[in-house]
Amino acid sequence: MIPFFPDDLFDADRSVLLDLLHQLGTSPAQRFILGEHTARFEAALGEQLGGAEVITCGSGTSALTLLLHAMGVGPGDEVVVPAFGCAPLASTVVNLGARPVFADIDPVAMTMDPDRAEALISPRTKVVLPAHMFSVMADMPRFTELAARHGVRLLEDSAVAQGGVLDGRPAGLWGEAGVYSFVQVKTFGTVGEGGAVVTGDPELGRAVRMLRNHGQDGRTRFQHHRIGYNSRFDELLALFQLHRLPGLPGRLARRAEIAEYYNARFEPLAAQGIQPPPGGTNGRCHYVYCLRARHREQLRAHLTEQGVGTHVYYPSPLPRQPAFATDGSWPQAERACREILALPIYPHLTDAQVEHIAEAVCAFAGTPAGAGTR
Structure with missing residues (x-):
């Protein structure tokens, strides 16, 4: 795992x-x-x-x-x-x-x-x-x-x-x-x-x-x-x-390297409903690597089967939380909460682990569930 x-x-x-x-x-x-x-x-x-x-x-x-x-x-x-x-x-x-x-x-x-x-x-x-x-x-x-x-x-x-x-x-x-x-x-x-x-x-x-x-x-x-x-x-x-x-600059550089690799693998998957974060180096920090996935829950289950841990940031917009509940419309925040899925990106991941994570996402994109359309 x-x-x-x-x-x-x-x-x-x-x-x-x-x-x-x-x-x-x-x-x-x-x-x-x-x-x-x-x-x-x-x-x-x-x-x-x-x-x-x-x-x-x-x-x-x-x-x-x-x-x-x-x-x-x-x-x-x-x-x-x-x-x-x-x-x-x-x-x-x-x-x-x-x-x-x-x-x-x-x-x-x-x-x-x-x-x-x-x-x-x-x-x-x-x-x-x-x-x-x-x-x-x-x-x-x-x-x-x-x-x-x-x-x-x-x-x-x-x-x-x-x-x-x-x-x-x-x-x-x-x-x-x-x-x-x-x-x-x-x-x-x-x-x-x-x-x-x-x-x-x-x-x-x-x-x-x-x-x-x-x-x-x-x-x-x-x-x-x-x-x-x-x-x-x-x-x-x-x-x-x-x-x-x-050691912080080196750890940040490793995070950026992993993110660059992920983006290169995931950018071709847009037609399958998988969208990586914006690439490049200007204004990037690589604390967490978050995909947008049309079929988020199916992708998450698939990655779990492949031994890849994931996390959801955040399951609900702030104004929909009981503590802050208020009237209004925030369609982009709502959509992000439905689609976002974070992948591992910590600096001591090995190249083999990073490749395995990317392969698992790409494999899902080639399945009927991952290749579905709206």
Whole structure:
């Protein structure tokens, strides 16, 4: 079986992790959160991003919450978010007392459609929040232009896109700020939860840094300048991520290589109802490789029989979820939920495994179920 979520992502680093744990646990400082290693990790990421401010925190979801709070989002405000995506896009808005307004997606990229988003901007709109999805970054040049024209703030959910670059600018640095997630299966995943805010705005960075630590400024303990959160970063994870950071470009390159191979095999299958994500390298991140399949459930069953694990992102649009249920029409998001199927793309897949996965998809396309028409 080739699992979709592998259980051996960090096997090669197991001994290093144990050594780092011993180093941290026996150090005289006995500091386990927001210490010197966190500071070094933030500086290393910031250097990779051309000097951007980096503030690590408890998760990618926390990063969104901290930024929305720092931007002043609250009751009476609206935030335009994609109708297709993960729950934190909407839940972080709701938890601050604001209202998520759901925009439909582009039918090919599956990211928020700028035209649909612009049509939803109202006098109550505080923030436009596009999200990069799977292998494709959102159309940030368009979102940057429309945010400036309408005088609204632009927050970039780049949680899945660390390492992606669009028109020479890294994911996370197109809007006023962006976020990264270090949860296990992300491109720079770790052995626990974690996230980061990235921004070129020092004032916004200072506000987020204060909010993550109960409103303290880091200079005077127990002096709280504002109501904040407990979203502090773990020193062990900082050490571990510093260890793994030099290998990130190689792992990203392997993901891109697998995606390129998949696309070459699947692009001829359009007549059989199988559509790969857009190819190329500009604005690509290769966190997850998602096909669109007309007969998704049959393809998924076939791949299971062939020993290939798959995953569905996402089975229902956000505005159809019980937590966010609202009236409206989002036909492209609905269609994506019916058709999307993710294949394994983690960097330590062997060439033989990648070929087996591609062969299994192509074999399905040649069967009566896979070759059916509407």
